[in-house]
Amino acid sequence: MAILRPSITTGPDHNISDVPSVVIQRLPLYVRVLAYFEGNEYEMVSSEQLAGRLQMTPAQIRKDLSYFGKFGKQGRGYNVKRLAAELRRILGLDRSWNACLVGVGRLGRAIISYPGFQPEGFRVVAAFDADSALIGSEVGELKVDPLGDIPVKVRRLNIRIGIVAVPAQHAQGVIDRLVDAGIRAILNYAPIAAQVPPNVRVANIDPVLGLQSMTYYLKNARG
Amino acid sequence: MAILRPSITTGPDHNISDVPSVVIQRLPLYVRVLAYFEGNEYEMVSSEQLAGRLQMTPAQIRKDLSYFGKFGKQGRGYNVKRLAAELRRILGLDRSWNACLVGVGRLGRAIISYPGFQPEGFRVVAAFDADSALIGSEVGELKVDPLGDIPVKVRRLNIRIGIVAVPAQHAQGVIDRLVDAGIRAILNYAPIAAQVPPNVRVANIDPVLGLQSMTYYLKNARG
DNA sequence: ATACGCTTGTGATATAAATCACGGCCGGCG
DNA sequence: CGCCGGCCGTGATTTATATCACAAGCGTAT
Ligand SMILES: NC(=O)c1ccc[n+]([C@@H]2O[C@H](COP(=O)([O-])OP(=O)(O)OC[C@H]3O[C@@H](n4cnc5c(N)ncnc54)[C@H](O)[C@@H]3O)[C@@H](O)[C@H]2O)c1
Ligand SMILES: NC(=O)c1ccc[n+]([C@@H]2O[C@H](COP(=O)([O-])OP(=O)(O)OC[C@H]3O[C@@H](n4cnc5c(N)ncnc54)[C@H](O)[C@@H]3O)[C@@H](O)[C@H]2O)c1
Numbered sequence: 001m002a003i004l005r006p007s008i009t010t011g012p013d014h015n016i017s018d019v020p021s022v023v024i025q026r027l028p029l030y031v032r033v034l035a036y037f038e039g040n041e042y043e044m045v046s047s048e049q050l051a052g053r054l055q056m057t058p059a060q061i062r063k064d065l066s067y068f069g070k071f072g073k074q075g076r077g078y079n080v081k082r083l084a085a086e087l088r089r090i091l092g093l094d095r096s097w098n099a100c101l102v103g104v105g106r107l108g109r110a111i112i113s114y115p116g117f118q119p120e121g122f123r124v125v126a127a128f129d130a131d132s133a134l135i136g137s138e139v140g141e142l143k144v145d146p147l148g149d150i151p152v153k154v155r156r157l158n159i160r161i162g163i164v165a166v167p168a169q170h171a172q173g174v175i176d177r178l179v180d181a182g183i184r185a186i187l188n189y190a191p192i193a194a195q196v197p198p199n200v201r202v203a204n205i206d207p208v209l210g211l212q213s214m215t216y217y218l219k220n221a222r223g
Numbered sequence: 224m225a226i227l228r229p230s231i232t233t234g235p236d237h238n239i240s241d242v243p244s245v246v247i248q249r250l251p252l253y254v255r256v257l258a259y260f261e262g263n264e265y266e267m268v269s270s271e272q273l274a275g276r277l278q279m280t281p282a283q284i285r286k287d288l289s290y291f292g293k294f295g296k297q298g299r300g301y302n303v304k305r306l307a308a309e310l311r312r313i314l315g316l317d318r319s320w321n322a323c324l325v326g327v328g329r330l331g332r333a334i335i336s337y338p339g340f341q342p343e344g345f346r347v348v349a350a351f352d353a354d355s356a357l358i359g360s361e362v363g364e365l366k367v368d369p370l371g372d373i374p375v376k377v378r379r380l381n382i383r384i385g386i387v388a389v390p391a392q393h394a395q396g397v398i399d400r401l402v403d404a405g406i407r408a409i410l411n412y413a414p415i416a417a418q419v420p421p422n423v424r425v426a427n428i429d430p431v432l433g434l435q436s437m438t439y440y441l442k443n444a445r446g
Numbered sequence: 447a448t449a450c451g452c453t454t455g456t457g458a459t460a461t462a463a464a465t466c467a468c469g470g471c472c473g474g475c476g
Numbered sequence: 477c478g479c480c481g482g483c484c485g486t487g488a489t490t491t492a493t494a495t496c497a498c499a500a501g502c503g504t505a506t
Contacts, residue, residue: 008437024439055418056464063464063465063486070484075474075481077482091435091439122434185440208340208343209250212254212343214334218424269454270454278492282495289455298452
C-alpha cells in the first residue's frame, strides 16, 4: 500500500532509465529507514524489518532493490551500512547539491532558514525576487538578487535545483525562467500544475491538496 | 501521467468507498482548475480543456468523474460552476473544517499564520505544545495549550484534523495521542512513516523526499 | 425536421504496479 | 560435512490504473 512518497511530475511522458519512477520515489524512504536502523546499532536488516517500518510488503522492497543489483545475502538480510551507502550513491546523495530560491516572502524566508535541507546535502546558495525593495537586502546569509541574474548565478554557482515560492500567478513564469537557465529539477510550493518540458522534474509541495482529499474520507467516516 | 497529487496514507489496506483513492486525490486538482476557468469567465469546459491544464488525458478526467455521476452534456462539456460545486460537495469542501496544530516551533508558527488554509475552509482553532515555557503564551490569535488538553479541545471545538509539526522522534507519540482523541485525518510535516489504524488518513508533507528522488534524475541527466 | 459537429460516459482493452511463490544460497549447528 | 531455518532475487501471476474507442446525446444550422 502506498506510503509517504512525494509526487514528482515531468512534461509529456519521459522516463530516463527503465526504472519506474514510483520505485525511484521509494528509495529515499529506504534510505531514511536504514538511517533509523543504523542509529539503533543494527548491522543487518531483512526486507521484512524494513517493510514493517514502512507499512509495505517485503517483496516490494526486494523487487525495488533488484532494479539496481543484489545487495542482500540469503538467510541474513542486508548490511545496513552498505545498503544505505549503495542507495545514496544510486540517488546521487553521496554529494551535495546547490539550489536557488525564487520568491523571498514569508515562505521563502522559512525555507532559507529551514535546517532540514543542509544535513541531507542540499544547500540554498542564491535567492531571487522581483520586488526591487528586497533586491540587495540580506536574508539569512544570502543577498537577494534580481531575476535577471538567474542564468549567470545558476552557471557560476553550479545550481541544479530551483525552489519556487512565489504567488501562484507568477509561478509558471518563474519556472519558465529557471528552465531556460538550465535548471532540471524544481521544488514547487505554489499551488499550480506547472508545465515543463519532458526532461524537467517538478516536486510539488501542497498541504492544501492533502487536506482536501482527506475531507472526503472524514465526511464519509463511520468514526 | 502522474500529476501533483499528494500522497495519502492509511493503516493496513482500507478504502471506505469503492472509489480508488488515486481518484479522490485528483479531485482537488479538478476543483482548482475549475476555479481557474471560473475566474476566466468560462461558462463551460470540456474534459479536454481541463486535461490540458493538468497534463493528463481527457479520458481519465471523464472516468474519474463517472465514479460520482454524470455532470456533463454531450457536445458541450461541463458547466464550470456546477461541476466545481459538485466536486466540492463530494469532497466535503462545502463546509469548513477545524484543525489543531501540535508543535508550535518555527514551522508551527508559520502554519498558524499561513493564509492558504482559511480561504479553502480549513481553520486552525487550537495549538498544543509540550514545552511548558510556551504553554499559555499567545501565538497569532491562539493560546498554546498543553498536550493533555487535546481530548477535551478536540471534542469541544469539533476538531477533525490534526497538524503535526514536532521533531521526528516525537511525531509518532503525538500522532497516537491525536488518534486516541478521535482525530481521523492528520497532516504530518515530520519526516516519518507514521503508523496509524486503518481508519485514519495521513497526508505527509516532506520536501526532502522530493529533492532526494529528483537528484536521481539530475545525476543521470543528459542536459 | 434532419443532418452535423462536438463531447460525454463507459465497457473493453492495454499498461503498470504489486504480490506471490519458490529455487537457490547463506551460515550455523550437530 | 551435510542438514536446516531463514531470507534473498525474480519470473509468473494478480491486481490496480490508465487509455481506447464508440454509441448516444446535445445544440445549432440549414
Ligand atoms: N506549499 C506550502 O506549504 C506553502 C506554504 C506557504 C505558502 N505557499 C505558497 O508559496 C507562495 C508564496 O507564499 P508567501 O506566503 O511566501 O507569499 P509572500 O507574498 O509572502 O511572498 C511572495 C514573494 O514572491 C515575490 N514575487 C512575486 N512575484 C515574483 C516574481 N514574478 N518573481 C520573483 N519573485 C516574485 C514577492 O516579491 C514576495 O517576496 C504562494 O504561492 C503560496 O501559495 C505554499
Ligand atoms: N515538511 C516540511 O516542510 C517541514 C519544514 C520544516 C520543518 N519540518 C519538520 O517539522 C518539525 C518541526 O520543525 P521546527 O523547525 O518547527 O522545529 P522546532 O524545534 O522549531 O519546533 C518544534 C516544536 O515542537 C515542540 N515539541 C517537541 N516535542 C513535542 C511533543 N512531544 N509534543 C508536543 N510538542 C512538542 C517543541 O516544544 C517545539 O515548540 C520537524 O519534524 C521538522 O523536520 C518539516
